[in-house]
Amino acid sequence: MSQSPHQPATADNGYITQPAPLENTYTSDPSLKRALEWYVPSAILQSVEPNFTQLGGEAVSEQVREWTADAERNQPYVKSHNVWGKRYDYDRLITTEGWKQLGHWGARRKVVSAGYDPALGMHRRTIQYALNFLYAPSSGLYSCPISMTDGAAFILSSKIGGLPSAHPFHAVFKGLVSENEDHWTSGQWMTERAGGSDVQNTETWATYSPLPEPSVSDPLGDGDFLISGFKFFSSATDANVALLLAKSPSGKLSTFLAPLRRTVVDNDGTPRQISNGVRIHRLKNKLGTKELPTAELELKDMRAHLIGELDQGIVTIAPLLNVTRIHTFVGSLSGWRRAISITKSFARARSTVGEPLWLIPMHLRLLADLEVKHRGGMNLAFFTIAIMGIVENQQSKPSELSHLPHPGKEANVVFRTLTATTKAVVSKMAVAGIQECQEAMGGVGYMDEPDEPEFNISRILRNTSVNSIWEGTTNVLASEVARFLLKADNLDILTVWLDRTLALIQAANLRVKLSTAWSALRERFSTESQSPTSILSDARRYMFTLAWVLCGTLLALDSERDLNPVSMEIARRWILSAEGGVGDMVFHDIIMAQGITPKGDEHLEWDCRIVWGVELPADRASGHRSLQKTVSKL
Numbered sequence: 001m002s003q004s005p006h007q008p009a010t011a012d013n014g015y016i017t018q019p020a021p022l023e024n025t026y027t028s029d030p031s032l033k034r035a036l037e038w039y040v041p042s043a044i045l046q047s048v049e050p051n052f053t054q055l056g057g058e059a060v061s062e063q064v065r066e067w068t069a070d071a072e073r074n075q076p077y078v079k080s081h082n083v084w085g086k087r088y089d090y091d092r093l094i095t096t097e098g099w100k101q102l103g104h105w106g107a108r109r110k111v112v113s114a115g116y117d118p119a120l121g122m123h124r125r126t127i128q129y130a131l132n133f134l135y136a137p138s139s140g141l142y143s144c145p146i147s148m149t150d151g152a153a154f155i156l157s158s159k160i161g162g163l164p165s166a167h168p169f170h171a172v173f174k175g176l177v178s179e180n181e182d183h184w185t186s187g188q189w190m191t192e193r194a195g196g197s198d199v200q201n202t203e204t205w206a207t208y209s210p211l212p213e214p215s216v217s218d219p220l221g222d223g224d225f226l227i228s229g230f231k232f233f234s235s236a237t238d239a240n241v242a243l244l245l246a247k248s249p250s251g252k253l254s255t256f257l258a259p260l261r262r263t264v265v266d267n268d269g270t271p272r273q274i275s276n277g278v279r280i281h282r283l284k285n286k287l288g289t290k291e292l293p294t295a296e297l298e299l300k301d302m303r304a305h306l307i308g309e310l311d312q313g314i315v316t317i318a319p320l321l322n323v324t325r326i327h328t329f330v331g332s333l334s335g336w337r338r339a340i341s342i343t344k345s346f347a348r349a350r351s352t353v354g355e356p357l358w359l360i361p362m363h364l365r366l367l368a369d370l371e372v373k374h375r376g377g378m379n380l381a382f383f384t385i386a387i388m389g390i391v392e393n394q395q396s397k398p399s400e401l402s403h404l405p406h407p408g409k410e411a412n413v414v415f416r417t418l419t420a421t422t423k424a425v426v427s428k429m430a431v432a433g434i435q436e437c438q439e440a441m442g443g444v445g446y447m448d449e450p451d452e453p454e455f456n457i458s459r460i461l462r463n464t465s466v467n468s469i470w471e472g473t474t475n476v477l478a479s480e481v482a483r484f485l486l487k488a489d490n491l492d493i494l495t496v497w498l499d500r501t502l503a504l505i506q507a508a509n510l511r512v513k514l515s516t517a518w519s520a521l522r523e524r525f526s527t528e529s530q531s532p533t534s535i536l537s538d539a540r541r542y543m544f545t546l547a548w549v550l551c552g553t554l555l556a557l558d559s560e561r562d563l564n565p566v567s568m569e570i571a572r573r574w575i576l577s578a579e580g581g582v583g584d585m586v587f588h589d590i591i592m593a594q595g596i597t598p599k600g601d602e603h604l605e606w607d608c609r610i611v612w613g614v615e616l617p618a619d620r621a622s623g624h625r626s627l628q629k630t631v632s633k634l
């Protein structure tokens with residue numbers, strides 16, 4: 001609000017920036033809608049659209065903001081003893097009402113259950129992850145337990161089919177996919193002090209020690225194995241159950257499921273909850289994710305159930321990583337989208353050097369660059385998710401969408417490559433993108449007000465930066481991708497699919513540029529002229545360059561679906577002008593601009609369409625008050 005000239009500002013009077021409230025992401029942002037329209041048949045999409053609109057609206061509501069503020073303002077803590085010094089039956093993890101409500105809200109809006117809803121057919125994953133895209137940036141990091149809960153549900157869903165109905169795993173699965181306030185969450189305990197990336201260093205041991213007489217009252221708490229060890233990172237410490245890795249006496253890893261608490265019956269017949277051998281050693285202090293109760297846990301004779309085969313722990317738990325990695329990149333993209341929305345709202349409300357910020361050409365170019373990058377990430381993400389639909393459903397016929405890999409080995413290879421690649425690349429892109437959004441807000445962008453989550457980009461940046469560490473660091477994922485493609489005929493299978501997909505691009509200039517880059521990358525990825533060790537040392541460059549080719553391919557195909565002009569310009573920028581892109585960690589001799597960036601006004605006009613969806617106004621900004629007269633002649 002401005003005041004009359006020459007009147008000094010006071011603490012209460014003077015200029016105040018007043019950005020408009022954030023809009024519903026689902027109704028205001030075209031990129032998610034385009035992805036859904038591409039991968040979900042219109043009849044199914046129409047049937048779930050009201051849920052998206054509702055969730056998108058709730059995500060920017062005052063109620064949800066209050067819950068997220070509460071969760072960050074009042075961070076979790078542990079109480080292990082009462083005032084007299086007596087240890088409780090289990091360590092009490094105190095979390096806020098806001099945190100709990102964020103969990104209930106997610107369950108109600110099906111952020112886990114949609115992935116197991118047969119009514120949504122093979123599109124249930126796309127719908128589920130779109131729900132998570134809307135939920136995650138407002139979830140106060142409850143999206144983390146949701147991710148691990150989904151991972152556990154996924155593992156159990158593949159195991160319970162052959163189990164008798166009284167087996168406790170049925171009840172666990174039901175709890176994990178519940179949409180009511182009694183919903184369960186699951187933790188995932190893999191990382192230990194000796195290593196998170198390399199779980200072979202695990203110092204947690206399991207011994208087979210079944211109870212002589214299993215209790216009737218708590219079959220879940222009476223698993224056949226006793227587990228002891230120390231878990232260095234447990235984020236869902238308030239979970240009902242956990243999936244964990246431990247070594248059997250053979251020294252090999254197995255996967256177990258255990259409840260965090262068991263029920264015992266006292267002599268007078270009263271049931272009582274006690275710790276299932278879990279002691280919270282301490283909660284960790286972290287840069288971000290402060291709402292999340294990340295703990296170190298000591299396990300002593302924890303009763304657990306074996307999942308899958310003994311000594312086949314990695315084989316059993318590996319599919320979970322596909323699920324949690326997808327949650328991770330969806331979370332990164334949604335946090336980044338939220339940061340872009342905040343930045344845009346601010347730019348609309350702010351002026352500087354005598355001009356509105358939203359039109360200042362350099363600022364407009366920065367926002368356009370962010371939109372191009374984000375669109376590339378969205379395309380890669382929802383394509384990966386669509387392949388999960390094929391892999392999970394084992395359908396026999398190829399999809400009508402001819403760019404999707406064929407069911408069977410081809411889909412498996414592309415999916416395996418992409419879950420790791422997309423998680424690694426998008427996580428890095430998002431952190432860089434959100435940092436730009438922070439700077440685009442000036443000094444206010446650096447503020448970190450726990451009470452005001454609506455415009456708090458610092459919190460988004462802190463919370464998103466962990467995404468490149470957990471579920472596999474960038475190095476670990478690059479190493480995985482490179483070793484996977486060096487194995488058997490995986491690279492050949494990927495090549496057959498990608499060559500076929502590149503041939504679908506109609507625009508010759510885009511197709512040739514991408515195909516040339518892919519051929520060069522493919523040729524470089526050869527063990528004829530170099531050792532696998534040499535390839536591994538450059539694995540990040542291979543993975544990021546591959547991601548650039550894939551994003552470009554998908555952007556081109558997306559734009560050719562409806563010849564949407566903005567989508568076509570985004571594809572052109574990505575592929576031909578080397579604008580947008582996946583960051584610096586690429587082979588620069590493979591990804592090069594072709595020098596056909598439109599000059600001056602035309603480029604700016606496209607910036608405006610990409611960012612604001614409107615034509616550049618006639619009274620455009622010049623970039624600085626000293627240039628204002630010059631520009632009006634343009």
Ligand SMILES: Cc1cc2nc3c(=O)[nH]c(=O)nc-3n(C[C@H](O)[C@H](O)[C@H](O)COP(=O)(O)OP(=O)(O)OC[C@H]3O[C@@H](n4cnc5c(N)ncnc54)[C@H](O)[C@@H]3O)c2cc1C
Nearest residue numbers: 188189190191195196197233234235470471473475476479
């Ligand atoms: C906030 C937070 C919450 C977490 N929550 C959980 C949880 O709930 N459950 C859980 O199990 N874990 C959790 N983790 C742990 C996380 O998954 C691990 O920190 C991560 O997997 C890395 O393992 P590490 O910390 O042991 O690092 P290390 O494995 O020791 O890695 C150190 C460095 O070595 C590099 N490196 C490792 N292997 C290779 C390789 N093959 N080639 C090249 N470089 C390599 C890594 O990239 C990294 O830079 C959490 C972590 C954080 C920060």
